[in-house]
Amino acid sequence: xxxxxxxxxxxxxxxxxxxxxxxxxxxxxxxxxxxxxxxxxxxxxxxxxxxxxxxxxxxxxxxxxxxxxxxxxxxxxxxxxxxxxxxxxxxxxxxxxxxxxxxxxxxxxxxxxxxxxxxxxxxxxxxxxxxxxxxxxxxxxxxxxxxxxxxxxxxxxxxxxxxxxxxxxxxxxxxxxxxxxxxxxxxxxxxxxxxxxxxxxxxxxxxxxxxxxxxxxxxxxxxxxxxxxxxxxxxxxxxxxxxxxxxxxxxxxxxxxxxxxxxxxxxxxxxxxxxxxxxxxxxxxxxxxxxxxxxxxxxxxxxxxxxxxxxxxxxxxxxxxxxxxxxxxxxxxxxxxxxxxxxxxxxxxxxxxxxxxxxxxxxxxxxxxxxxxxxxxxxxxxxxxxxxxxxxxxxxxxxxxxxxxxxxxxxxxxxxxxxxxxxxxxxxxxxxxxxxxxxxxxxxxxxxxxxxxxxxxxxxxxxxxxxxxxxxxxxxxxxxxxxxxxxxxxxxxxxxxxxxxxxxxxxxxxxxxxxxxxxxxxxxxxxxxxxxxxxxxxxxxxxxxxxxxxxxxxxxxxxxxxxxxxxxxxxxxxxxxxxxxxxxxxxxxxxxxxxxxxxxxxx
Numbered sequence: 253x254x255x256x257x258x259x260x261x262x263x264x265x266x267x268x269x270x271x272x273x274x275x276x277x278x279x280x281x282x283x284x285x286x287x288x289x290x291x292x293x294x295x296x297x298x299x300x301x302x303x304x305x306x307x308x309x310x311x312x313x314x315x316x317x318x319x320x321x322x323x324x325x326x327x328x329x330x331x332x333x334x335x336x337x338x339x340x341x342x343x344x345x346x347x348x349x350x351x352x353x354x355x356x357x358x359x360x361x362x363x364x365x366x367x368x369x370x371x372x373x374x375x376x377x378x379x380x381x382x383x384x385x386x387x388x389x390x391x392x393x394x395x396x397x398x399x400x401x402x403x404x405x406x407x408x409x410x411x412x413x414x415x416x417x418x419x420x421x422x423x424x425x426x427x428x429x430x431x432x433x434x435x436x437x438x439x440x441x442x443x444x445x446x447x448x449x450x451x452x453x454x455x456x457x458x459x460x461x462x463x464x465x466x467x468x469x470x471x472x473x474x475x476x477x478x479x480x481x482x483x484x485x486x487x488x489x490x491x492x493x494x495x496x497x498x499x500x501x502x503x504x505x506x507x508x509x510x511x512x513x514x515x516x517x518x519x520x521x522x523x524x525x526x527x528x529x530x531x532x533x534x535x536x537x538x539x540x541x542x543x544x545x546x547x548x549x550x551x552x553x554x555x556x557x558x559x560x561x562x563x564x565x566x567x568x569x570x571x572x573x574x575x576x577x578x579x580x581x582x583x584x585x586x587x588x589x590x591x592x593x594x595x596x597x598x599x600x601x602x603x604x605x606x607x608x609x610x611x612x613x614x615x616x617x618x619x620x621x622x623x624x625x626x627x628x629x630x631x632x633x634x635x636x637x638x639x640x641x642x643x644x645x646x647x648x649x650x651x652x653x654x655x656x657x658x659x660x661x662x663x664x665x666x667x668x669x670x671x672x673x674x675x676x677x678x679x680x681x682x683x684x685x686x687x688x689x690x691x692x693x694x695x696x697x698x699x700x701x702x703x704x705x706x707x708x709x710x711x712x713x714x715x716x717x718x719x720x721x722x723x724x725x726x727x728x729x730x731x732x733x734x735x736x737x738x739x740x741x742x743x744x745x746x747x748x749x750x751x752x753x754x755x756x757x758x759x760x761x762x763x764x765x766x767x768x769x770x771x772x773x774x775x776x777x778x779x780x781x782x783x784x785x786x787x788x789x790x791x792x793x794x795x796x797x798x799x800x801x802x803x804x805x806x807x808x809x810x811x812x813x814x815x816x817x818x819x820x821x822x823x824x825x826x827x828x829x830x831x832x833x834x835x836x837x838x839x840x841x842x843x844x845x846x847x848x849x850x851x852x853x854x855x
Contacts, residue, residue, distance in 0.1 A: 305453025308486030333394035416442020456483030492521035520715030568784030571690030621755035633688030709813035779806030804831035
């Protein structure tokens with residue numbers, strides 16, 4: 253009997269201890285760790301499905317669509333929900349025409365990191381592929397179909413150089429913006445990049461209850477814990493670009509390498525910004541493949557370079573308005589003083605040639621601009637010195653970016669200090685002489701030349717160029733509207749500027765003007781030709797890469813300026829013969845479009 257009591261006591265103690273341990277464990281799990289495990293449970297049963305926000309549209313100044321969106325069906329996989337990775341990889345590879353080994357590698361790689369985070373398999377599947385996957389969803393555990401938006405270009409390659417392209421987000425972009433998903437496509441160049449924050453919408457999400465296999469189930473258990481957020485589309489960005497004028501500019505460039513810039517001289521709005529060669533932004537829609545990217549990057553014609561804003565060139569004689577204004581305003585010359593041009597100019601032991609071997613004879617300021625006499629500008633440059641010349645170069649915006657908002661380069665407005673810093677060498681008088689005709693160290697972009705021309709046309713206001721006219725939210729709220737901004741006022745008296753403007757009228761309309769090819773019968777055009785030397789070229793050489801760059805810059809109507817047109821043709825030869833006729837065609841199109849639109853408004 254005593255043994256029985258002893259055994260009962262032992263059993264009772266053991267059971268008591270067991271219940272104590274079990275009770276302690278339950279207390280630990282339910283009280284101390286209750287919230288933590290409840291959260292863990294919900295995370296296992298509630299999945300978040302992203303609702304991507306469409307990017308905003310890009311429109312021209314009249315509301316014509318330049319970049320829009322189209323629906324895309326993208327395939328993702330949640331690694332944690334995949335029960336048989338080889339089977340799933342093989343199944344997807346057959347229908348999507350992808351490498352099964354690569355799919356398997358991507359899933360396993362994601363599984364070792366964030367197993368609940370969807371991994372992108374492919375974008376933009378076709379309707380047949382979508383139907384096949386939808387019909388077999390129960391056997392393709394872990395597969396998610398996300399409805400997304402991809403860019404579409406109604407006008408093809410038109411305007412690609414300034415519209416830019418989109419690409420997969422990189423690590424730096426992810427760090428700078430936590431709202432971006434690692435599979436998002438973001439602006440990489442052009443307007444797409446410059447106004448990324450406006451164009452990019454705000455993604456939404458939808459929470460769903462799933463079973464152990466990751467399949468959605470109808471359940472009221474977690475209904476109170478489910479939250480949804482609507483996606484908010486990006487803003488529409490309306491450009492200052494006139495797509496009809498842009499089309500004309502790209503058509504007249506044809507197969508030439510070069511750029512055309514058209515700006516409103518009174519507001520600074522860019523009406524056309526053409527650059528050739530260019531690229532097809534559609535190649536970047538789903539993420540560009542390595543072969544296509546390599547071809548673009550290694551192409552010697554540099555199709556990804558926006559020549560209008562990033563191309564740096566010696567401006568040649570289109571630059572002569574700068575020393576003209578400088579010498580007049582600083583009192584080194586007046587409109588009546590003459591310089592004799594025998595076809596060359598001697599300074600010390602150096603001889604500088606005029607483009608016309610026989611010379612121009614006696615020329616004053618007007619005839620020197622009309623005939624583009626180099627010797628005249630050699631003379632006034634030596635009188636002024638580089639400091640005075642640099643003062644007006646910088647006043648006209650040379651040597652600085654225009655702050656257009658897309659990729660651009662500053663160029664060089666040389667000075668003694670610049671050369672010392674850049675090369676640690678002293679400045680020479682001969683370099684001042686060459687700078688006066690836009691050669692030597694002087695380098696500019698076509699956009700800078702266009703803004704200089706606009707400043708001359710509008711009586712001395714250097715405007716900040718704009719490519720954005722308006723930004724409007726999806727709901728119609730105006731977020732931005734362009735107002736003209738004066739960067740600086742050129743320090744010149746109006747009567748001095750009028751002398752230069754009159755000479756520019758003569759360039760196009762006088763019998764001996766170098767820009768006669770831009771002359772119009774029913775519109776007075778003012779302009780300046782330029783032929784920028786690339787390398788020395790003997791008369792027998794026909795290699796195009798050694799030919800001069802052809803320039804022509806202009807504004808019209810001369811008596812009441814509205815637009816400035818600047819044309820650059822790489823290795824085109826003489827500006828008057830090659831670039832001026834192109835500017836004429838642009839002005840003709842501008843005039844025709846204006847008349848048609850005014851007629852429509854009157855109706």
